[in-house]
Amino acid sequence: MTDLGTYRAKAAAWCESMVPAFGKAARKGLSVEEDLALGRRYQKAKFDAGYAGINWPIDLGGQGLGHIEKISFEGEEMKHGFPNVYFGISLGMPVPVLMQFGSDREFVKERVLKALQGEEIWCQLFSEPSGGTDLAGLRTRAETDGNGWKINGQKVWTSWAQYSDYGVIVVRTDPTVAKHKGLTYFWVDMRAPGVTVRPIKLAGGDSHVNEVFFDDVKISDDHRMSPVGGGFAVALATLMIERYVATDSAGFGPHLDLFVELAKEVKLNGRPAIEDGRIRQQIARNHAMRAGLDSINRRARLMMQAGMTPGPEGSLNKLVAVRSRQKLSELALDLQGTGAFLFDEHASPKDDWASSWINAPTGRIAGGSDETLLNTIAERILGLPQDHRPDKGIPFNQIPA
Amino acid sequence: MSILYDEGQQAIATESRRAIEARVSKDDLLPLLQISGKYHEGFWATAKEQGWTALALSEDYGGLDLGLVELGLIAHQAGRSLSGAPFLTSSFGAAKAIELYGSDEQKTRWLPGLASGETIGAIAFAQGPDPLPAAPPVRLNAGQVEGTAVGVSGGLFADIAIALVSEGGSPVLAIVDLTGTERKAVDSFDNSRCIADLLFAGAQAETLVTGDAARAAALNILALQAVVTAHEQTGGAEALMEIARDYALTRKAFGQPIGAFQSIKHRIAELYGFVELARANAIHAAAREGQDDFITAAAAARLSATEAYDTAARDCVQIHGGIGVTWEIGLHLHMRRSRTLALEQGSSFFWEDILVDRLAGAGA
Numbered sequence: 001m002t003d004l005g006t007y008r009a010k011a012a013a014w015c016e017s018m019v020p021a022f023g024k025a026a027r028k029g030l031s032v033e034e035d036l037a038l039g040r041r042y043q044k045a046k047f048d049a050g051y052a053g054i055n056w057p058i059d060l061g062g063q064g065l066g067h068i069e070k071i072s073f074e075g076e077e078m079k080h081g082f083p084n085v086y087f088g089i090s091l092g093m094p095v096p097v098l099m100q101f102g103s104d105r106e107f108v109k110e111r112v113l114k115a116l117q118g119e120e121i122w123c124q125l126f127s128e129p130s131g132g133t134d135l136a137g138l139r140t141r142a143e144t145d146g147n148g149w150k151i152n153g154q155k156v157w158t159s160w161a162q163y164s165d166y167g168v169i170v171v172r173t174d175p176t177v178a179k180h181k182g183l184t185y186f187w188v189d190m191r192a193p194g195v196t197v198r199p200i201k202l203a204g205g206d207s208h209v210n211e212v213f214f215d216d217v218k219i220s221d222d223h224r225m226s227p228v229g230g231g232f233a234v235a236l237a238t239l240m241i242e243r244y245v246a247t248d249s250a251g252f253g254p255h256l257d258l259f260v261e262l263a264k265e266v267k268l269n270g271r272p273a274i275e276d277g278r279i280r281q282q283i284a285r286n287h288a289m290r291a292g293l294d295s296i297n298r299r300a301r302l303m304m305q306a307g308m309t310p311g312p313e314g315s316l317n318k319l320v321a322v323r324s325r326q327k328l329s330e331l332a333l334d335l336q337g338t339g340a341f342l343f344d345e346h347a348s349p350k351d352d353w354a355s356s357w358i359n360a361p362t363g364r365i366a367g368g369s370d371e372t373l374l375n376t377i378a379e380r381i382l383g384l385p386q387d388h389r390p391d392k393g394i395p396f397n398q399i400p401a
Numbered sequence: 402m403s404i405l406y407d408e409g410q411q412a413i414a415t416e417s418r419r420a421i422e423a424r425v426s427k428d429d430l431l432p433l434l435q436i437s438g439k440y441h442e443g444f445w446a447t448a449k450e451q452g453w454t455a456l457a458l459s460e461d462y463g464g465l466d467l468g469l470v471e472l473g474l475i476a477h478q479a480g481r482s483l484s485g486a487p488f489l490t491s492s493f494g495a496a497k498a499i500e501l502y503g504s505d506e507q508k509t510r511w512l513p514g515l516a517s518g519e520t521i522g523a524i525a526f527a528q529g530p531d532p533l534p535a536a537p538p539v540r541l542n543a544g545q546v547e548g549t550a551v552g553v554s555g556g557l558f559a560d561i562a563i564a565l566v567s568e569g570g571s572p573v574l575a576i577v578d579l580t581g582t583e584r585k586a587v588d589s590f591d592n593s594r595c596i597a598d599l600l601f602a603g604a605q606a607e608t609l610v611t612g613d614a615a616r617a618a619a620l621n622i623l624a625l626q627a628v629v630t631a632h633e634q635t636g637g638a639e640a641l642m643e644i645a646r647d648y649a650l651t652r653k654a655f656g657q658p659i660g661a662f663q664s665i666k667h668r669i670a671e672l673y674g675f676v677e678l679a680r681a682n683a684i685h686a687a688a689r690e691g692q693d694d695f696i697t698a699a700a701a702a703r704l705s706a707t708e709a710y711d712t713a714a715r716d717c718v719q720i721h722g723g724i725g726v727t728w729e730i731g732l733h734l735h736m737r738r739s740r741t742l743a744l745e746q747g748s749s750f751f752w753e754d755i756l757v758d759r760l761a762g763a764g765a
Contacts, residue, residue: 260761274761284753287760288704292678295404295685302405313677320674371663377673378666382646385661 004305008072014049015076018042024081024348032206036163039083043118046084051077052116053091060099061113068304078248081348085208089159090115094122094168096241098187101225101234111166123190125155125169125212126235132157133372135170136180136232137391137399140214142171148220149173149186151194154213157366161197161210164190168238170231175397182396183231186223193217204358205345247314249293251321252363253349253356256286259332262353266335273335282331289324293317312381319373322363329357402470402688404681413471417478420447425482427731433485433593434737437586438557440593441485448489449518458496462512469625469687473632477683480636480710480742483734487594487745488521490633491555494626495522498563502574502609502618511561511576523559524626525550525577525599526619532747533565533619539601541568541608546577546601554745556597557584565619566606574615575606591741620755624699625690627746631683631699631706634742638679638706641713641735642672645720665720672713679709700756707749710739 020026022042027035046052047061054070056062063069077084095115102108114120131137140153151171161167167188174182188195194217199207226234250256260283263274273279293316300310332353333340340354347355364370378384391399406414424443433439448454457472458464472493479489496515499507514520528534528551539548546566553562562577582604584597610618646669649660659665679702686702689695714736718725725732743749 256760264761274757280757281753283760284700284704284756285708287756288682288701288708289678291685291698291701292681292705295681296677299404299681299684302403306405313681316674316677320678371667374667374670375663377670378660382642382666382669382673384646384649384666384669385658387661387663388657 004068004072007069008076011051011073012076014051015080015082018045018082019080021045022080022082027081027083035083036086039086040118042082042084043087043116047117053112056096056099056112056116060109061116066304068301071301081350086121086160086163087115087118089124090120090122090164093238093241094124094166094187097168097225097234097238098122100237100241101185102187103225104222120165121160121163123158123161123164123167123212124238125158125161125167125188127155127157129154129156133369135235136183138170138172138183140169140171141175142173142184142186145218148218149223151186151188151214151217151219154211156200156209156211158197158210158212159208161190161212162199162207164197166190167212168225170235172396173228173231176395177229178393179391179396179399180232181229183235184224184228185226185231185234186219187225188217188219188223192219202359202362204355204362247293247297247317247321249290249297249317249321250350251318251323251325251360253322253325253329253360254332254351254353256283256290256328258351258353259283259286259328262332262335268335279331279335282328286324286328289320293321312377315373315377315381318363318367319370319377322360323370325356326360326364329353329360333357402468402690404684404688406470406474410471410474414474414478417451417453417475418481420451421478421482421484425485427483427734430483430485430593430734431728431731434591434734437588437592438595440488440558440595444479444485445488445518448486453489454492454518455516457493458512458516459500462500462508463516464496464512469628469690470684472629473683473687476629476632477636477639480633480638481640483637483738484633485593487555488518488558490626490629490745491524491559492518492520492522493629494524494622495559495561495563497625498524498574498609498618498622499576501621503576507576507607507609514560520560521555521558523553523555523562523579524622525553525556525562525564526623527552527747530748530750532623532751533616535572535616536570537565537567537572539564539566541566541573541575541606544606545603546575546606547603548601550599550601552587552596553599554594554596554741556599557586557595562599563609563622564606565615568608568611571612572615572619573608574610574618575608577601578605580605589741591737594741594745620696623746624696627703627752628683628686628690628699630742630746631679631686631702634706634710634739635676635679635683637735637738637742638672638676638709638713641710641717641732642669642676644732645669645672645713645717648721659720668716668720672709672716675705675709675712679705682706697756697759700752700759703746703752704749704756707743710735711743714739 053062054065058064128138142149142151169186170183172182173184194215196213198211200209201207263279266273268276296313300314303310343354349356349359424447453475455464456467460466492515499511564575564577566573566575583600587596589596649665652659682702682705686698689698718732
């Protein structure tokens with residue numbers, strides 16, 4: 001077996017051994033708070049076993065391995081439904097950015113270690129009521145206040161802010177220059193006076209995202225993680241950090257096998273649905289799509305192993321997988337007819353069709369909507385022109401509302 | 402076999418592209434559409450000179466001992482430039498049938514000619530909508546075949562056909578010597594495919610496989626050809642995506658390139674998705690040749706590639722507007738070819754069923 005094969009086999013065995021304590025059965029019936037507490041214990045177990053911060057520097061508490069080991073572990077971990085969702089954003093973006101751009105190295109090290117062990121959670125305060133895709137159009141402002149800064153405004157769609165200890169934030173420090181030139185990047189203490197977090201209940205019934213209000217929140221200048229006016233570049237760096245993540249050709253919905261099983265159980269016109277041409281066509285098309293993504297991802301892993309940069313086709317994963325998950329979930333409900341009405345809002349979108357269906361729109365919007373992803377493919381990969389942007393080059397405070 | 406091309410394989414891609422682009426042009430291909438019974442001789446000569454006919458065949462009989470991955474790379478380039486004849490795929494399928502299921506004597510007799518390209522092979526399995534008929538209407542009796550094989554690509558010029566026939570009610574995979582067999586040319590929408598009905602009247606035939614195994618063998622040959630074709634379809638789709646992109650960058654309307662309108666740029670970005678999924682599935686399938694899951698991988702490759710090429714043909718013409726439907730611009734060459742390749746080697750309906758039967762397991 002190759003070194004990587006051995007690594008993955010060990011990771012698989014470890015994940016397997018965690019199932020009794022942290023698997024789906026152990027999580028069943030827990031409140032969110034109880035599940036989070038279990039999640040913190042799971043994250044600590046991961047850290048102790050050497051599976052936290054796999055590709056992070058050793059001197060900051062990581063394992064010093066490569067992206068390839070990280071996604072190998074994640075590929076195994078993903079199979080079991082462990083309570084790791086609370087740490088995904090935290091360890092995915094804000095903490096790596098802190099490692100890269102945080103100025104006080106002792107502070108950075110302390111935070112990284114606590115985050116890796118599940119003791120502290122970080123959130124990312126980017127989107128605002130006025131826009132998400134148009135990040136540089138944000139309105140939350142920071143004004144100088146003595147030697148520090150004072151933040152006023154509102155963020156929204158902030159995942160896990162209600163459980164977060166810290167957050168990274170992009171704010172406007174100069175409204176008189178073009179929109180992306182007047183931004184600055186900071187970290188904030190989510191417990192600071194003036195920070196108010198209000199959970200938003202989503203369509204599926206859960207509340208993992210929040211509105212976050214800032215009313216005269218005072219921070220010192222050592223919270224700054226970019227040059228004044230240089231925040232947009234750091235924000236882009238944040239979004240680039242997670243280029244190499246384990247992907248799921250099921251679009252984080254149920255595996256196609258579950259659909260095939262359902263089609264074998266259910267009858268249409270007195271015959272098993274699996275014999276119905278309409279159902280067969282959907283299964284075949286879905287399989288071909290997922291197999292294509294799997295092959296793209298396998299090739300990306302091989303390229304990483306060979307020290308090459310994977311091609312841009314990896315950007316198709318979310319676009320293609322999530323919208324087809326949405327359609328397949330609708331079809332799975334169709335197959336069950338009135339039997340599909342029974343709804344458990346705590347069920348997992350990975351193995352429950354109704355949960356997958358009702359939460360699918362979030363997947364098509366969060367982290368870059370379908371339309372934004374298509375624009376990115378068209379512009380960055382194919383070299384097509386940018387859309388017409390009437391606010392281009394105009395000082396922020398002169399952009400027509 | 403890895404799904405990551407090595408340097409040698411990348412060189413095959415580059416060299417075949419250069420060779421085909423130097424030899425085949427739209428201006429050569431357009432007139433062929435209106436003549437029945439002619440193929441692009443320059444294309445086929447290039448294929449023989451470059452050794453593509455020998456590429457994926459055994460060294461023991463004049464081949465180069467490479468595989469489906471390498472042949473796929475050539476087919477991809479042939480798809481980009483619209484290959485001028487169907488023989489690269491049809492002769493490969495015929496040769497693989499003999500290589501995998503033939504006797505030493507049959508191999509010695511047929512393979513060197515197929516490898517050099519002097520002998521042209523064709524596959525005669527399909528009867529209209531049925532790519533692998535359970536009861537083939539062509540009958541084998543005492544080493545001779547009677548009956549008609551309908552719509553055989555390359556049939557006008559083939560020297561031998563691998564046919565699925567019946568003998569005493571049981572299927573047989575056979576080599577049919579086409580010497581003296583009457584061929585009725587099919588005047589098609591893609592005439593360089595040299596499609597013909599083969600009117601068998603006592604043609605000499607040799608048995609390769611009999612009984613249920615004959616059908617399984619025929620499916621395997623069809624899958625091998627489907628993977629080559631999937632690369633060709635992906636190449637065609639990729640070329641169309643690039644043509645659409647280039648046009649959208651130069652054509653202006655309302656004071657800007659039409660590629661700045663999301664209705665256009667998103668359509669082209671979607672084509673990128675179809676092309677990359679098709680490419681990934683085609684590479685994967687080629688790398689699975691000879692493995693247990695080969696048929697499943699071939700079916701997925703076939704479905705993605707047909708969808709990619711059909712969609713690209715449709716959308717590329719649409720993005721061009723009026724100029725796209727003119728004879729001269731030649732996008733209809735791709736429209737025609739995308740449908741031809743969708744019908745050769747079994748339609749999407751066929752491969753959907755093959756795939757779902759395997760995914761659902763026994764009893765489905």
